Amino acid sequence: MTGTETGDHWRSTACILCESNCGIEVRLGVDGRSFERIRGDKAHPASQGYTCEKALRLDRYQSSRDRLTSPLRRRPDGTFEEIDWDTAISGVAERLAAVRDTFGGESIFYYGGGGQGNHLGGSYWAATRRALGSRYRSSALAQEKTGEFWVNGRMLGTGVRGEFSEAEVSLFVGKNPWQSHGIPRARTTLKEMARDPERSMIVIDPRRTETADLADIHLQVRPGSDAWCLAALGAVLVQEDLLAHRWLDDHVDGVAEVSAVLADVPVADYCDVAGVPEALVRDAARRIARASSVAVFEDLGIQMSLHSTLCSYLEKLVWLLTGNFAKPGAQYVPTSIVDLTGSGSKAGAGSKKAEPVSPVVGARIVSGLVPCNVIAEEILTHHPARYRAMIVESGNPAHSLADSQRMRQALAALDVVVVIDVAMTETARLADYVLPASGQFEKYESTFFNFEFPRNVFHLRHPVCDPLPGTLSEPEIHARLCEALGAFGPDDIEPLRAAAEQGRAAFAEAFFAATAAKPELAGVAPALLYRTLGPTLPDGADSAAVLWAAAHRAAATYPDAIRRAGFDGEGLELGEQLFDAILASPSGLTFSVDGPDDCWTRIGTATGRINLDLPDLLHELRSLTGATPNGTDPAFPLVLSAGERRSFTANTIVRDPAWRRKDRDGALRISVPDAASLGLDDGATARLTTERGSAVVVVEVNDTMQPGHVSLPNGLGVDYPGEDGVRTVVGVAPNELTATGARDPFVGTPWHKHVPARLEPVSTGGG
Ligand SMILES: Nc1nc2c(c(=O)[nH]1)N[C@H]1C(S)=C(S)[C@@H](COP(=O)(O)OP(=O)(O)OC[C@H]3O[C@@H](n4cnc5c(=O)[nH]c(N)nc54)[C@H](O)[C@@H]3O)O[C@H]1N2
Numbered sequence: 001m002t003g004t005e006t007g008d009h010w011r012s013t014a015c016i017l018c019e020s021n022c023g024i025e026v027r028l029g030v031d032g033r034s035f036e037r038i039r040g041d042k043a044h045p046a047s048q049g050y051t052c053e054k055a056l057r058l059d060r061y062q063s064s065r066d067r068l069t070s071p072l073r074r075r076p077d078g079t080f081e082e083i084d085w086d087t088a089i090s091g092v093a094e095r096l097a098a099v100r101d102t103f104g105g106e107s108i109f110y111y112g113g114g115g116q117g118n119h120l121g122g123s124y125w126a127a128t129r130r131a132l133g134s135r136y137r138s139s140a141l142a143q144e145k146t147g148e149f150w151v152n153g154r155m156l157g158t159g160v161r162g163e164f165s166e167a168e169v170s171l172f173v174g175k176n177p178w179q180s181h182g183i184p185r186a187r188t189t190l191k192e193m194a195r196d197p198e199r200s201m202i203v204i205d206p207r208r209t210e211t212a213d214l215a216d217i218h219l220q221v222r223p224g225s226d227a228w229c230l231a232a233l234g235a236v237l238v239q240e241d242l243l244a245h246r247w248l249d250d251h252v253d254g255v256a257e258v259s260a261v262l263a264d265v266p267v268a269d270y271c272d273v274a275g276v277p278e279a280l281v282r283d284a285a286r287r288i289a290r291a292s293s294v295a296v297f298e299d300l301g302i303q304m305s306l307h308s309t310l311c312s313y314l315e316k317l318v319w320l321l322t323g324n325f326a327k328p329g330a331q332y333v334p335t336s337i338v339d340l341t342g343s344g345s346k347a348g349a350g351s352k353k354a355e356p357v358s359p360v361v362g363a364r365i366v367s368g369l370v371p372c373n374v375i376a377e378e379i380l381t382h383h384p385a386r387y388r389a390m391i392v393e394s395g396n397p398a399h400s401l402a403d404s405q406r407m408r409q410a411l412a413a414l415d416v417v418v419v420i421d422v423a424m425t426e427t428a429r430l431a432d433y434v435l436p437a438s439g440q441f442e443k444y445e446s447t448f449f450n451f452e453f454p455r456n457v458f459h460l461r462h463p464v465c466d467p468l469p470g471t472l473s474e475p476e477i478h479a480r481l482c483e484a485l486g487a488f489g490p491d492d493i494e495p496l497r498a499a500a501e502q503g504r505a506a507f508a509e510a511f512f513a514a515t516a517a518k519p520e521l522a523g524v525a526p527a528l529l530y531r532t533l534g535p536t537l538p539d540g541a542d543s544a545a546v547l548w549a550a551a552h553r554a555a556a557t558y559p560d561a562i563r564r565a566g567f568d569g570e571g572l573e574l575g576e577q578l579f580d581a582i583l584a585s586p587s588g589l590t591f592s593v594d595g596p597d598d599c600w601t602r603i604g605t606a607t608g609r610i611n612l613d614l615p616d617l618l619h620e621l622r623s624l625t626g627a628t629p630n631g632t633d634p635a636f637p638l639v640l641s642a643g644e645r646r647s648f649t650a651n652t653i654v655r656d657p658a659w660r661r662k663d664r665d666g667a668l669r670i671s672v673p674d675a676a677s678l679g680l681d682d683g684a685t686a687r688l689t690t691e692r693g694s695a696v697v698v699v700e701v702n703d704t705m706q707p708g709h710v711s712l713p714n715g716l717g718v719d720y721p722g723e724d725g726v727r728t729v730v731g732v733a734p735n736e737l738t739a740t741g742a743r744d745p746f747v748g749t750p751w752h753k754h755v756p757a758r759l760e761p762v763s764t765g766g767g
């Protein structure tokens, strides 16, 4: 740490606002907690000093006026009272245990577990759930990624990412990395691609985004028509015989079945439906086929729109038919410290086991996650298996799930709602108990968004200041809940602590012996590790205890990749070395180094080959011929994309509207022709109406939008107290306008990007 002597003390941490988690350094103000200065951390192995503008204003999170500083309990009259932690923990444990004893643990639902910056604390919830017998859970991933997980699982038995820094051709489908990032040092990487005449960028997006502006080919599809566009791309590959035949013979099954369907696709008609020139689609297909490597990123533009699961499938067919897997610059299978996609990503990969479904609606559960859009339905019913209680941790479902009004009703209908958060959120306000967590810069934290390749990076962030008084870290909260629920006690803890004092080898032996003798301890292992191994870790890193087990798992799974990163241990020693290095690397470390061939060893299908033949999705593909995207109700002539990523949005992590240097009110973007025909000028107010709700918006006339398409930013419409303590709401909460029924038929992901809407000028009155 440079400059400590001069008082110019910079502390390493990371930005918590998107999955890139760029390393940053912060210098604290005289109060010892506010961020006086923030800069990129050059020592961070992935971001190397890069940040975007959002990180530089993180003090709006750190010094938020909206922090919770005491546990709260709802009084019968609906108001909250402050209670001490012991009362809160015993009260929560008692109320949840009562639900368990009356209706069964499976009626206790768990939501959340981490946002864009915090997965470490959340990794302790598994213990509390086990102590309660809770069976069902969900998170934001079940309104974005589960379709892709399901398709990946059935085709490859694993998740994949694209290596954009090396790719000759980059394809972004419904993804705007200039704003949303998601690839390391996104803007630098995008600019490098755009500058290099040997490389090409292809973007499929209805809006001429900042990324599309840099692209060589922009397929400006009509909103919701990607299935036709992607099918046309795949069809050109088959019909012009641009497939990687040798590679497909060696590694892939189901090529004939897929080719047969794509051979029948009328390319010109499909391009017509998608609103894209056929010649440009053919150019794109040929460029992809010609390239030595193609990396692809699909994101919310297709994952939250019509035919979303089919689109995920078609996107994968494009790069698989051209052999773009397991070579530099193509798709790869990353290593992980903790796999976020869960074992569920292998669902259907040759497995004969029935897929799990939710208890009331019977909705398919992918990667262990109930679709977000059915949660309210699983509560607002008389069905005996309905959920009766919910624990919400680091999530704001009353704001972020479709149909907020219905979600509020659902939360109100539960016997008990417990919220663990740093702020008084829209969801916390509906809770019976609110447990205040320490902020992300006040405790050890990390994320499991570790997808870099070939050098993969993990970052255990150290606290940069003390916890706000009255708050506790999530590991401490879960350990206390487990103890209050009787999951383990002093008799279990003492011998393990004694063993931990003798060293980790002795601890490992004692821990395995203890869990063998009393198997129920294995289920609450995270909390037990925190209580026993935790106190022996250096610098108060108790919360890192769960990473000890994770490091050993990673070392056992990818020993060669970890050795290539500079660790030379054998067996258990390798895991110990990795864990020690994680603890000792406050700017993050490279924990694995891969070669492209490693990807083949991570294919999780029963045959070890990639499978293209998914009959249910091929059936849906066939049904596209002669059809068009829906949403043509004359009462709702526009398509609203409810929740766009912009330069100053970050879900609801930063609640203070003053954080946004631009677009403070979160304008509705509308095309020039639509604005003209509605008589709306830039800055005018208008009423936006959907089937589900209505809101007054400020209009931004924007020439990147195509006619018929309007967009609202994500994460606005939350309230925040002013200096005077009066809470005001800035912007529109997008999910006041969305409906739960608008969802994918296979995995239930919402169509937030495709909400039928109409817009009417609002007379500002007077004159
Ligand atoms: N600045 C910022 N960055 C973020 C976040 C944030 O809140 N703010 N959130 C993070 C999170 S949680 C996520 S999941 C990612 C999401 O990252 P992205 O998916 O890139 O974000 P969006 O802007 O929601 O959607 C991407 C694009 O979809 C396009 N789109 C709309 N309708 C359609 C359609 O029918 N077809 C196609 N092909 N495209 C369509 C939009 O025009 C938009 O450009 O961003 C992460 N990064």
Ligand SMILES: Nc1nc2c(c(=O)[nH]1)N[C@H]1C(S)=C(S)[C@@H](COP(=O)(O)OP(=O)(O)OC[C@H]3O[C@@H](n4cnc5c(=O)[nH]c(N)nc54)[C@H](O)[C@@H]3O)O[C@H]1N2
Binding pocket: 115, 116, 118, 139, 140, 141, 143, 144, 300, 393, 394, 395, 396, 397, 399, 400, 401, 402, 420, 421, 422, 423, 425, 437, 438, 439, 440, 474, 642, 643, 644, 650, 651, 652, 653, 714, 734, 735, 738, 752
């Ligand atoms: N209409 C529409 N809806 C959407 C989207 C969209 O594009 N359109 N996008 C969806 C997507 S992709 C996502 S990822 C979700 C995001 O929505 P959610 O998953 O609900 O998450 P966030 O808004 O990120 O909220 C994170 C919460 O964590 C809290 N928090 C911050 N730090 C800590 C901490 O250290 N500990 C604890 N316990 N809590 C903390 C914050 O106060 C906040 O309440 O929204 C989804 N909803």
Ligand code: SF4
Binding pocket: 015, 016, 017, 018, 019, 020, 021, 022, 050, 051, 052, 053, 054, 055, 181
């Ligand atoms: S918002 Fe994302 S890209 Fe920007 S600094 Fe933070 S982590 Fe990096």
Ligand SMILES: [Mo]
Binding pocket: 140, 144
């Ligand atoms: Mo997300």
